Amino acid sequence: MVPLGDTLEDLDADGVVLETLRRDQGGPERLIEVLAAAFVHGLPVTWTGLLPGRHVDLPTYAFQHGRYWLDEPARSVEPDGLGLAAAGHPLLGAVVESAQDGRVMFTGRLSQSSHPWLADHAVLGIVIVPGTALLEMAAWAGGEVCRPTSGNSPSTPLSCCPTQPRSGSR
Secondary structure: OHHHHHHHHHOOOOOOOOOOOEOOEOOHHHHHHHHHHHHHOOOOOOOOOOOOOOOOOOOOOOOOOOOOOOOOOOOOOOHHHHOOEEOOOOOOOEEEEOOOOOOEEEEOOOOOOOOHHHHHOEEOOEEOOOHHHHHHHHHHHHHHHOEEOOOOOOOOOOOEEOOOOOOOOO
């Protein structure tokens, strides 16, 4: 093996020396390793007969980023099936009341697959939830949980009476 590689170097010949057989290393695994090495060195290899399944072209440049994961369809899970009450809001899916102290928690799932408009809100390539959406969810949840007391204005904090839930909530 070494003399053959040295001869190629001495002649400045284009070529590659590959070992298909090694002591205690034989079989299909070794053959596939050698074919992979040949492919890396630029030799054409037809993989479809050797490796069944779906084949995906990979990037040839180190900084050629691409997503190679399969897209999973958006799952829609109804709150009723999970033992939760539906919140009745497009972003907040369910409402849960604590059995210990009666506190209320709203929950939901935000993703680009279920809310494609999120893709329009990217900063430096990172998708973020717009502040107006967060504010709207907080205001809606607050309105569902309690009735605001009088005297609130945009410049004062919202205070509410947790003992008087709005009619129709939860």
